Amino acid sequence: MNGNSLKTITIDQLVPGMFVSQIVGQSGGVKIKSEGKVTSQKVVDVLRARGVKKLVIDPNRAFTVAPPDTPNAEDPEEARAEKKAKVPFFREIQRAEQLHAQGKEIQKSLLESVQKGLPFDDKIPRAFSHKLVESIDRNPDALLCLTKIREKDDYLLEHSLNVAILLANFGQFVGMDEQQVSDLAYAGFLHDMGKIRIPDNILHKLGRLTDPEMAVMKRHVEFGVDALHAARIDSALIRVVSEHHERLDGKGYPAGIGGQDISQEGRMLAIADMYDALTADRCYKAGMPSQKAMKILLQDAPERLDSGLVQQFIKCMGVYPVGSLVRLSTDKLAMVLQQNDSPLTPVVKVFYSVKGGHFLEPKDIDLACDKRITIESSVLASEYKIDFNSFFERSIAL
C-alpha cells in the first residue's frame, strides 16, 4: 500500500468503513490494538472510551460496512456493546438530557393540576413515559446517569421521574414486553402525585414525623389515586400506584394488603421508590451510597419486599450503578459510566484527585481492561465537597 496516502484524523472523524493503520494520540494507559478495520460505530465508541484521540487511517484499505444489525462474532467487545446498547452513550446523553428536563416540566404541570383539583390530560405523560422507555432501550446508561443529578428544591419532580427511569430499566431487565414496561414506567411517573396535597410543614419537615403527621402523609396515596380516577386512567395502572407503600407482611398502607394481593408491578414500584428515596440528596441530608441502599432493600426482604425482585433489581443496577461515584486505588474519584460483564469492573470517568484535592481532565477508563486500577469504595460527592452537578454539566453532558 502506498504509505503516502495515509491520513491523520481525530476520533470524531472516524467512521465505520475506515481502516486504522495506527493510533497516534491516546490518553490513559489502556493498551489497544492499533491496526484494524472499523467495522461499526461500536468500534469507534470502544476506541473513544479507551481515550483514543488521534489516528492514522489508510484510505486505500477502506471497505464497505456490513449492515448495522449484523453481529460481529469476531469481536467480543463489539458483541458486548451490541448486547448492552443500540446507540452509544455520547449520542444518547443529549437526547436523554432533553427528556429529563421535559419530564420535570410535565411532572410540574401534573402536580399543579392535582393541587388545583383539576383533571390532567393523560396523553402527554403517557407519551413521555413511552419515550423514556425508548431511550432506555437505545442506551440505558444515559438516563440512569441523569438520575444522579439533583437540584436541591426539586425532589418531588425528580423522584417521580427517577422512579420512572429506574422502572423502565428494571422492567426491561426482568423481560417484560414493551407495553408492560411502558405502563410500569408510567406508574412510576405518576406514583407520588398525591404528595402535592400534603401540607408543606409535613412534606418538608426535617425531623421525624409524629404519628398524626404520618397519618396525614400517608394520605398522599389516596390523593394520588383520586387524581388518577379523575383523569380516567385505567384501573390496572391505578392499582399499581395504590400499592407502592403496601408491604408483603401486610404492614404497609393504605389498605394493609399483603402477599399475593400485591401485584408484581406494585412490588417493583415499591423497590424502585425506596431505592431512589434512600439514595437521593435532600436539602437536609446527603443521599446514601447505592450499596448501602441495596443492603437496606435486602434487609427488608422477604418480609416486606419481594426477595426475588430485590435480587433482580440489584443485578440490573449493578454493584456500582451507572452515575454513582467511586474511589479508585489510584486515589482518584470517578463516575461509573457503563456496566461491563463483570460487575466489579465498569467503565468509569476519572475526574478528581483526592490527594491533590482538585479536578482532573476527565478520562474514561475501562476497568475490565486496566487491571492495575481497582475500585476501593462507593463514595458520595458530598464527602469530598464536590459540586457534582457542575462537573456533570462540564464533562458528561457535553
Ligand SMILES: [Fe+2]
Ligand atoms: Fe409515596
